[in-house]
Amino acid sequence: MPARNHKQWMAAPNLKDGEWIDSRVYTDQAIFDEELEKIFKSAWIPVCHESELPKAYDFRTTSIANEPVIVCRGPDNEVRAFLNVCPHRGMLIERRPSGSFYEGQPSGNPKRMTCMFHAWQFDMKGNCVYISREKEGYQDRLPKENVGLRRLRCEVKFGGFVWVNLNDNPVDLEEWAGKPFECLRKTLDAEPMEVFHYHKAIVNTNYKLWHDTNCEFYHDFMHYHNRVTGFNDAYFARKNESFEHGHIVVGTFEVNYDQYEGFESRAGLSFPHLPPNQWYMIDLFPGMNFNLRGSALRCDVVTPLGPDKVMIEFRGLGLKRDTPEERQTRINHHNSIWGPFGRNLHEDLIGVQGQGTTMRPGSESRRVLHGRQENQTIHDENGMRHYYAEWGKWMNRLPSDPEAPFTEPAAVAAE
Amino acid sequence: MSWTYLCDASEVAPNTLKLVDAKGVRIIVANYGSGFRAMPPICPHMEEPLDESGVIANCVLTCTKHLWAWNLATLEMDGAETEKPLKTYDLKEEDGRLLALVDQELTYDFDEEDDDDDDFFGKG
Numbered sequence A: 001m002p003a004r005n006h007k008q009w010m011a012a013p014n015l016k017d018g019e020w021i022d023s024r025v026y027t028d029q030a031i032f033d034e035e036l037e038k039i040f041k042s043a044w045i046p047v048c049h050e051s052e053l054p055k056a057y058d059f060r061t062t063s064i065a066n067e068p069v070i071v072c073r074g075p076d077n078e079v080r081a082f083l084n085v086c087p088h089r090g091m092l093i094e095r096r097p098s099g100s101f102y103e104g105q106p107s108g109n110p111k112r113m114t115c116m117f118h119a120w121q122f123d124m125k126g127n128c129v130y131i132s133r134e135k136e137g138y139q140d141r142l143p144k145e146n147v148g149l150r151r152l153r154c155e156v157k158f159g160g161f162v163w164v165n166l167n168d169n170p171v172d173l174e175e176w177a178g179k180p181f182e183c184l185r186k187t188l189d190a191e192p193m194e195v196f197h198y199h200k201a202i203v204n205t206n207y208k209l210w211h212d213t214n215c216e217f218y219h220d221f222m223h224y225h226n227r228v229t230g231f232n233d234a235y236f237a238r239k240n241e242s243f244e245h246g247h248i249v250v251g252t253f254e255v256n257y258d259q260y261e262g263f264e265s266r267a268g269l270s271f272p273h274l275p276p277n278q279w280y281m282i283d284l285f286p287g288m289n290f291n292l293r294g295s296a297l298r299c300d301v302v303t304p305l306g307p308d309k310v311m312i313e314f315r316g317l318g319l320k321r322d323t324p325e326e327r328q329t330r331i332n333h334h335n336s337i338w339g340p341f342g343r344n345l346h347e348d349l350i351g352v353q354g355q356g357t358t359m360r361p362g363s364e365s366r367r368v369l370h371g372r373q374e375n376q377t378i379h380d381e382n383g384m385r386h387y388y389a390e391w392g393k394w395m396n397r398l399p400s401d402p403e404a405p406f407t408e409p410a411a412v413a414a415e
Numbered sequence B: 001m002s003w004t005y006l007c008d009a010s011e012v013a014p015n016t017l018k019l020v021d022a023k024g025v026r027i028i029v030a031n032y033g034s035g036f037r038a039m040p041p042i043c044p045h046m047e048e049p050l051d052e053s054g055v056i057a058n059c060v061l062t063c064t065k066h067l068w069a070w071n072l073a074t075l076e077m078d079g080a081e082t083e084k085p086l087k088t089y090d091l092k093e094e095d096g097r098l099l100a101l102v103d104q105e106l107t108y109d110f111d112e113e114d115d116d117d118d119d120f121f122g123k124g
Helices: A006-010 A029-040 A134-138 A173-188 A207-215 A224-230 A324-338 A345-358 A382-395
Strands: A020-022 A045-049 A058-064 A067-073 A079-083 A098-100 A128-130 A151-157 A161-165 A193-203 A240-243 A247-250 A279-284 A288-293 A296-306 A309-319 A367-369 B003-008 B016-022 B025-031 B036-039 B054-057 B060-063 B068-071 B091-094 B097-101
Touching: A029 A296, A029 A382, A045 A058, A045 A067, A045 A193, A045 A296, A045 A309, A058 A296, A067 A161, A079 A161, A151 A173, A173 A247, A173 A279, A173 A288, A193 A324, A193 A345, A207 A279, A207 A288, A207 A296, A207 A309, A207 A345, A207 A382, A240 A382, A247 A382, A288 A324, A296 A324, A309 A324, B003 B016, B003 B025, B016 B054, B025 B054, B036 B091, B036 B097
Parallel strands: none
Antiparallel strands: A020 A367, A045 A161, A058 A067, A058 A098, A067 A079, A079 A151, A151 A161, A193 A309, A240 A247, A247 A279, A279 A288, A288 A296, A296 A309, B003 B097, B016 B025, B025 B036, B054 B060, B060 B068, B091 B097
């Protein structure tokens, strides 16, 4: 194919509806704002893992769709989530990323969360327990019972992850993700896990471009490590399976780690109930990824910051009962591929940052192709087609023509 | 029941508080000018450490966090904010040594409010 002039470049590709999308879904500020409202305010987000809140009064703060969120463990051991917003004047209540309320703070008391602005206080169940100079200011007009925190749906599930939903009436979490997790349910729920690695990256790209990369393995051409340890018949037979609500699971095969110099088999530390050196990938709409490579689990969660900016939080998990030696080995296994200086992660980040460079607000819209058809195996792009059909439903926009209302694309309906 | 040594009276200057360990029980000793008191080391309101936030003036101990206050001479509650009395240990001074009757550790109730009901997210 020769190079193309502008008219040719802008023409729709000779593929079926659903096999390509318009890059405006990655660049348009109005579409981005609408995604936060329509998708992220009703989706289940795994904001952290229970092992990051091991003791009563431990907390973590985060945000979903620009809303500040705090999760904390109560004295009854329950993990609850609230908006991290004071009901008085809208102050951010807790500013630290994580910590414990067990000990007091200069502007707070033990076992309560305190808004430092005017010293209003709340317990771990979100009850308002103190209004400074309450009677003098409000007499009996505004009792504490009427100014509790905004509590959010929160469940600990699927291997101890803490799931939060800003919508009070969302689809049930089991119904939302039970089926995609089925392949690893027994493994992840066999015994307590523990986060041993956390880092985050802020990347100048759209959050969906990151999720796209997790949804397809065709980009293993970028990963030299994956090619030498994986490209074989069993690899190409791996299924890329779609599930309701926009989720994808890439089935497993046995990775030959010893084919790459400096790497070793992970068989000795396989997660429970798994054959050695397996590799599963669960991708949840709208941007979460659970990736198990034999001895270590990785979880990515996106927080979209703008059409061309995303924060990705990376967690690595092992088994809580690991000996120090086992833990160190798991950490090595995890970091040598997925750490900030690992073999693969930076390549993924280069890929999506390159896309972010060509697709930013103001870039001319162009076609992004999702048209590989390989019997729904690992290099098929059905994962992205499935994702964008779901996205279209939530947004009521057609991914190939975002100004048009959604209709089921022919390519996806056929699958 | 036994009298337990806290500290020497000379170690607690007038209008100050001193946190001591009395055989494993944390006790705060207050010198209000005309006498001493021995108490649990926290404010009965919200567990604030009184060695950090307590001040004494004119016989009145005030927890500066939320202005709960008590007259240490009479143990009456003082000011508009205070809702609970202080608990104190019996105290005596012998040869400049302060002793408290520590039978068991005095504590306050800080019960959290009732748990949420199952229908929490369905309420109007």
